[in-house]
Structure formats: C-alpha cells, structure tokens
Amino acid sequence: xxxxxxxxxxxxxxxxxxxxxxxxxxxxxxxxxxxxxxxxxxxxxxxxxxxxxxxxxxxxxxxxxxxxxxxxxxxxxxxxxxxxxxxxxxxxxxxxxxxxxxxxxxxxxxxxxxxxxxxxxxxxxxxxxxxxxxxxxxxxxxxxxxxxxxxxx
Numbered sequence: 001x002x003x004x005x006x007x008x009x010x011x012x013x014x015x016x017x018x019x020x021x022x023x024x025x026x027x028x029x030x031x032x033x034x035x036x037x038x039x040x041x042x043x044x045x046x047x048x049x050x051x052x053x054x055x056x057x058x059x060x061x062x063x064x065x066x067x068x069x070x071x072x073x074x075x076x077x078x079x080x081x082x083x084x085x086x087x088x089x090x091x092x093x094x095x096x097x098x099x100x101x102x103x104x105x106x107x108x109x110x111x112x113x114x115x116x117x118x119x120x121x122x123x124x125x126x127x128x129x130x131x132x133x134x135x136x137x138x139x140x141x142x143x144x145x146x147x148x149x150x151x152x153x
Contacts, residue, residue, distance in 0.1 A: 022116030032151035043067035061103035065110025084122035
C-alpha cells in the first residue's frame with residue numbers, strides 16, 4: 001500500500017489571481033481539457049479612407065486592443081468557446097510612432113473590457129512584450145491566446 005495520499009483531480013480550471021490587477025499569476029488546467037491555440041491577431045482596418053498600413057487606419061492602442069480582442073472573441077465563439085476559456089495570453093506591442101511611447105494604459109483599457117468584468121471574471125495568465133515592430137506597420141498590438149476546452153459530457 002502506498003503512503004502517498006490520493007487527491008481527486010480538479011474538475012474545472014483553477015485560476016490564481018494577482019491582487020489588484022486583472023490577470024492570473026497561475027492557471028491549472030485539469031486532465032481531459034483540450035488545448036486550443038489561436039494565432040496572433042491584430043485589429044482590422046477601421047478607417048478605409050486613411051492611408052494603408054497607418055495607425056490612422058487601425059486606431060490608437062485602446063481601439064486596436066479592443067478590436068483585436070473582439071476578433072479573438074469572435075473566433076473562439078465559432079469554436080464553441082468564449083473569453084472565459086482563455087487561460088494564457090501573449091500581447092506584443094510597439095510604441096506609437098508619433099509619440100515614441102508604449103501605451104500600456106491604452107492596452108489595459110481595451111483589455112479590461114473583456115477580462116475581470118462582472119460578466120466575464122475569468123482571468124488568464126498574461127505576458128506583455130514591447131517589440132521593435134509587428135508584421136503590419138499600422139498595428140500597435142498583436143495578441144495571441146491559448147484556450148482550454150472542457151471535456152465533453
């Protein structure tokens with residue numbers, strides 16, 4: 001007989017929040033969940049009259065964050081998942097070429113529309129990176145996520 005205690009596996013994702021900040025410090029995904037990786041997504045063009053591949057065509061950091069997360073939400077929805085199923089997020093940001101500053105606060109305003117709300121309190125682990133450039137010169141942000149699909153019942 002083994003002296004190791006038997007612990008029942010958790011039946012749902014366990015999240016460990018960071019105090020006073022809308023991310024998790026850790027997320028435990030129990031056995032049986034499927035892992036879904038979404039490619040990085042940036043904002044779609046919002047002003048077709050602005051010069052192609054310009055910040056004006058895609059919006060400021062808050063607008064681009066909101067639009068990118070909406071695209072992710074829409075893609076997850078097509079797969080029968082939602083933003084509450086996101087367990088990990090990587091955010092890649094570039095400084096605004098006009099100000100030469102990274103608008104982290106603008107990103108957070110867009111992010112908070114989708115995470116840590118009364119309607120969607122589930123928080124992912126998240127890393128945010130400042131990068132030299134993104135593939136689309138009009139993008140200030142590109143976001144990729146990993147979601148966990150619960151086992152079929």
